[in-house]
Amino acid sequence: MLSFEEKLAIADSFPELERKNVSMKRVNYHYEESMFDKKTVVYHLHPNGNGFVYAGYLTGYDVDDRGMVNIRDMSAEEIRTIIEASIRSLTWKGVRRATGSVEASDATTPDTAQEVIEERWTNAKNQSLELKLEDEDQMWYIFAGEDLDTVFESYEEAAEYLTEEGFVRAAD
Structure with missing residues (x-):
């Protein structure tokens, strides 16, 4: 399992995300350019290793009732991939790619x-x-x-x- 600092470094590497410190040493990352009301991409990243990434508009992930995927045991590459996909899914460009009906x-x-x-x-x-x-x-x-x-x-x-x-x- 990656450390909290390693997960923070991955999320911090996305300049389009805005870091928000929340209660109990947890950290959220918001994508303010989202075309939806949904803006939180990384949710409750915690020093104990737990954390979630929004995948409500993605296929191929086991999401909870809020559309979140637990990233506790993911590799660095898996975390980068799901964060990138989450950001894309919250843009018109992402909707276009997901549907395949319009050129990106x-x-x-x-x-x-x-x-x-x-x-x-x-x-x-x-x-x-x-x-x-x-x-x-x-x-x-x-x-x-x-x-x-x-x-x-x-x-x-x-x-x-x-x-x-x-x-x-x-x-x-």
Whole structure:
């Protein structure tokens, strides 16, 4: 297990993260440029080695009910990788990469009024829903085939709804 100081050094190496000391010698790191209300990337990093990284929009990680992954026993490379992925997942660039539907760019907002970002979500019954952002009104639409299921004002709300309904984001 890496020491607290080693984990701090890894998190400190990301200039886009802002360090916040919290109670009981714990440290959080925030990504203030997040496109979501969610800004905490590293949560409650503690001298005992415990700590969490936000992976609520990532696939392939065992997350808790807050979307956090425990990094206590991760290697330095694993911690760097999950922090990088977490930061990306909180940006437009990250949404583009995750969906594969739009070319990635360095912009932090959609480039054109016609841009559509799409994701496919599936459940254990092999049913699938499509989550789409249409830039002209900045609303997230959930479709069952060609039928509109529901609409949300934020990706976070839509993803929470889909998760509560037993869906997970399908791998590319």
